[in-house]
Amino acid sequence: MNIDGTPTRTLRAHPGTRVIDIIDQTRLPHALHWVRVGTLDEAAHAIRAMQVRGAPLIGATAAYGLAIALGAAADDAGLEHAFDLLLRTRPTAVNLQWALTRMWQRLQPLPPGERVEAAWREAAAIADEDVAQNLAIGRHGLRLLRQVPRRHGSVLNLMTHCNAGWLATVDGGTALAPVYAAYDAGLPVHVWVSETRPRNQGLLTAWELAQHGVPHTLIADNAAGILMREGRVDAVIVGADRIAANGDVANKVGTYLKALACADNGIPFYVAAPRPTLDFDLTDGRYIRIEEREAGEFRHVHGIDAHGQPSALQQLPDGEAVANPAFDVTPARLVTAIITERGDCPASPAALQALYPEESHG
Numbered sequence: 001m002n003i004d005g006t007p008t009r010t011l012r013a014h015p016g017t018r019v020i021d022i023i024d025q026t027r028l029p030h031a032l033h034w035v036r037v038g039t040l041d042e043a044a045h046a047i048r049a050m051q052v053r054g055a056p057l058i059g060a061t062a063a064y065g066l067a068i069a070l071g072a073a074a075d076d077a078g079l080e081h082a083f084d085l086l087l088r089t090r091p092t093a094v095n096l097q098w099a100l101t102r103m104w105q106r107l108q109p110l111p112p113g114e115r116v117e118a119a120w121r122e123a124a125a126i127a128d129e130d131v132a133q134n135l136a137i138g139r140h141g142l143r144l145l146r147q148v149p150r151r152h153g154s155v156l157n158l159m160t161h162c163n164a165g166w167l168a169t170v171d172g173g174t175a176l177a178p179v180y181a182a183y184d185a186g187l188p189v190h191v192w193v194s195e196t197r198p199r200n201q202g203l204l205t206a207w208e209l210a211q212h213g214v215p216h217t218l219i220a221d222n223a224a225g226i227l228m229r230e231g232r233v234d235a236v237i238v239g240a241d242r243i244a245a246n247g248d249v250a251n252k253v254g255t256y257l258k259a260l261a262c263a264d265n266g267i268p269f270y271v272a273a274p275r276p277t278l279d280f281d282l283t284d285g286r287y288i289r290i291e292e293r294e295a296g297e298f299r300h301v302h303g304i305d306a307h308g309q310p311s312a313l314q315q316l317p318d319g320e321a322v323a324n325p326a327f328d329v330t331p332a333r334l335v336t337a338i339i340t341e342r343g344d345c346p347a348s349p350a351a352l353q354a355l356y357p358e359e360s361h362g
């Protein structure tokens, strides 16, 4: 994506000095602030604290985190320690496990002296593949979007939840890839962006849509239903953190409610995700571990103060009980289609198997 007119990825690798630069997404949309990551602990912190977030970017950052860690200790113990530490950072997005396992399988058979260079190459391959997959998702998604009936004049009114865009990937986005493709192809498109409490990833979506010039409107999460009933939403498109073999989809909490409202209003509900987000080892969504994040995220609202400085306000009285599940699972029956880099398919075990025949589990 272009930031202020310059093509930019969300993660810059410097293999020569064995560091990476990431965007601190906790500072957006108020400040575009790059952070240098040069140790295993910094990489783990960046993922845990959501300086980087979004399933594909979490995976790519973990891969680079492993490469960084091997610079300090490339023996088996060092590899295992880095793998375990990074794997524990966030539980729901399977891209993390996928990227670390791929790194492990590539590196473990090598002598320690060859691991560091190989790790940087493999992490770069993971990052490049993410970019290519998202481009392909954009192409396939655009084909679907062209067929969506428009209820309000010529403009295609889409809705998304959370941020599954450029910021959630190395480049291009998953759910937003078809949106960018549509906009670039000259389709008149407008996006309803739900705020996505409590972390407000919708603000990230609004920020990057603005960078690309895509018309959009922010809404409170609870406004989705009324907009759908009024015929002001033609389709919903979201990303995913993990898709089980039967097509059940884990994504940011609140996704399920949007899918239910789509079903009630006859609105297509699309999920865009690349192969690393598919978990063929899980038969269905009941087995997906949902991350429960700390209550502080909910107790405070974050923004900037009158001087433009980051600031937090406590919104709940001390001692108020808080539950903060970060994701939910949308059953496959509510999903109109899954859009992957190989094309789109119904959310069913047979259709996913047909798209990825090499994943057959017998």
Ligand code: MRU
Pocket: 053, 054, 055, 056, 093, 161, 162, 163, 164, 165, 168, 169, 173, 174, 175, 201, 238, 239, 240, 241, 251, 252, 326
């Ligand atoms: O908690 P987050 O911000 O990492 O959650 C992100 C999402 O739920 C995204 O929709 C998902 O990871 C897909 S990103 C292409």
